[in-house]
Amino acid sequence: MYEKDGITFRKMDFKDVDGVVQIESLSFSAPWTAAMFNEELNNPIAYYIVAADGEEVVGYAGMWLIIDEAHITNIAVDPRYRRRNIATTMIRLLIEKAREMNLRAMTLEVRTGNFQAIELYKRFGFKTEGCRKGYYREDGEDALIMWLTL
Ligand SMILES: CC(C)(COP(=O)(O)OP(=O)(O)OC[C@H]1O[C@@H](n2cnc3c(N)ncnc32)[C@H](O)[C@@H]1OP(=O)(O)O)[C@@H](O)C(=O)NCCC(=O)NCCS
Known part of the structure; x- marks a missing residue:
């Protein structure tokens, strides 16, 4: 548990999933469902955190821990709460966790057009180390593969 500027950062719980799914559907064209997040919370290699304003979930981020690498699976912030460094804090917390676990590197995929x-x-x-052509099935946009050495 960590607090910064009135926002609490903690591990995701099953009771958070409804709030997470609302932000997910506002943030992505192919949003994950509640069932997918519930499954993730039972996935032994997954680690998810939320940012909360009181009881309300305003952001979340997660990663898979695969051997000595962390793969960021998703990160999003409620549009009303963006540009307040919430994503920055969540990434910092994921990096800290990955370092604690002695992981070697962190990776993620991002749409080539997702400049922010x-x-x-x-x-x-993070550095761009590759590109997956047409990775996003909904619209065929390419994904950049980015890596950070921990
Ligand atoms: C990307 C996202 C998670 C950023 O969340 P956030 O909490 O607003 O990010 P932060 O406030 O920590 O921003 C940190 C920095 O990122 C960059 N950034 C974030 N949003 C930006 C925007 N709209 N335009 C330009 N730069 C942006 C800036 O450098 C910003 O620093 P600054 O505010 O000092 O200029 C959020 O916009 C989001 O949920 N987007 C939809 C989901 C998504 O695209 N997730 C990533 C999938 S790979």
């Missing part, structure tokens, strides 16, 4: 997210990752030192 790419900017955010670059600030942490």
Whole structure:
């Protein structure tokens, strides 16, 4: 549990899933469902956190811990709460967790057109190391593959 500027950061719980799914559907064209997040909370290699304003979930981020790598699966912030460094804090917390676990590197995929997210990752030192052509099935957009050495 961690608090910054009135926002609490903690591990995701089953009771958070409804709030997470609302933000997910406002943030992505192919949103994950509640069933998918519930499954993730039972997935031993998954680690998810939320940002909360009181009881209300205002952001979330997660990763899969695969051997010595962390793969960020998703990150989103409620549109009303963006540009308040909430995503920055969540990424920092995921990086800290991954370092604690002695992981070697962190990776993620991001749409080539998602400039705000790419900017955010670059600030942490993520570097583009590859591109998956037509990765997003909904519209065929390419994905950049970014890596950070921990
Ligand atoms: C990307 C996202 C998670 C950023 O969340 P956030 O809490 O607003 O991010 P932060 O406030 O921590 O922003 C940190 C930095 O990222 C960059 N950034 C974030 N949003 C930006 C925007 N709309 N335009 C330009 N740069 C932006 C800026 O460098 C920003 O720093 P600054 O505010 O000092 O300029 C949020 O916009 C979101 O939920 N988007 C939809 C979901 C998504 O695209 N997730 C990523 C999938 S890979």
